[in-house]
Amino acid sequence: MTALTVTLNPAIDQTVLLGHLRPGHVHRAQGVSFNAGGKGVNVASCLADWGDKVSATGFLGENNTLRFETLFMTKLIEDAFIRIPGETRTNIKLSHDGDTTDINLPGLTPNAEELQALVSRINALATTGTLALLAGSLPGGVDEGFYAALTEALAKRGARVLLDTSGAPLKAALAGAVLPFCLKPNRAELEQFAGHNLTSDAAVIEAARGLIARGVQLVVVSLGEDGALFITQSQVLRASLPVVHAASTVGAGDAMVAGIMAALREEAGLERIARLSTAFAAGKLTLAGPNLPPRGDIEALSANVKIQNIQE
């Protein structure tokens, strides 16, 4: 079973370490670091650390590919990115007061020909059984129905699609003819779909069941430090694992998606999916950048994940 991640709008993440954030004031940074990022890139990076073979595609600006190419080479990720003129965006992550403030820039705008080249590349990479992750924002000028159309095309090829996006592209994908196999919204993203606030587990589960009723097979709702809910047609699990000190919260959700994909590759049941993806997220939180601790540490974390079977 092959794994493929698709990132149309990757980014170099510039993490700026601040003591506190006070809008309207001058800040002197305590440090700065740069990582090749974007949701699908982060997922591929975590999967590669786990030891899985993975291909990554999308668009890269040809002027600043080095950080990405170094990551792909170091981690043996198949680099299937399409180069387009210009510079991949840099997203600013302000790390302050134990929290992160994200400033995500718009990014490059691919033209129709480049988009068609990407669709052809994805079709060439995806075969029956491929786990295909479509992740992140769509670049300016790309139709908001792009993920919906791609999901349908990939499903026709026998691939299983996982989708991690927000806003209009998520809405369009949920209104599509074929829904993704798996969705990993956080609470705010699920609230967008539900159209109201989801303040209790029961409300989150009810909204997720709405997605299951429309054909999604696995919904994972990530709830930050409160863990995550794993919902299928027949089961609901809650999984959590306290993290004492988070080195960086950027990409915790991406590590969780990588854990879901790693478990799906093992043909695992829901409890293993919940344990492994929670362990991936917790393991990533202890490190800066989209990296996982060694496999043995992840298995140890996974054994410690608290699982609650929610009966209704």
Ligand SMILES: Nc1ncnc2c1ncn2[C@@H]1O[C@H](COP(=O)(O)OP(=O)(O)OP(=O)(O)O)[C@@H](O)[C@H]1O
């Ligand atoms: N402070 C924390 N303590 C323990 N676990 C956490 C914490 N923050 C995140 N996690 C773990 O990471 C998972 C994903 O985090 P979160 O819900 O913040 O995802 P997200 O909103 O998609 O994040 P991002 O967009 O930053 O990647 C959670 O379900 C949980 O398992």
Ligand SMILES: O=P(O)(O)OC[C@@]1(O)O[C@H](CO)[C@@H](O)[C@@H]1O
């Ligand atoms: O602007 P998008 O595509 O929604 O999100 C991009 C991004 O915030 O997602 C990753 C964290 O999940 C970061 O590496 C990257 O900067």
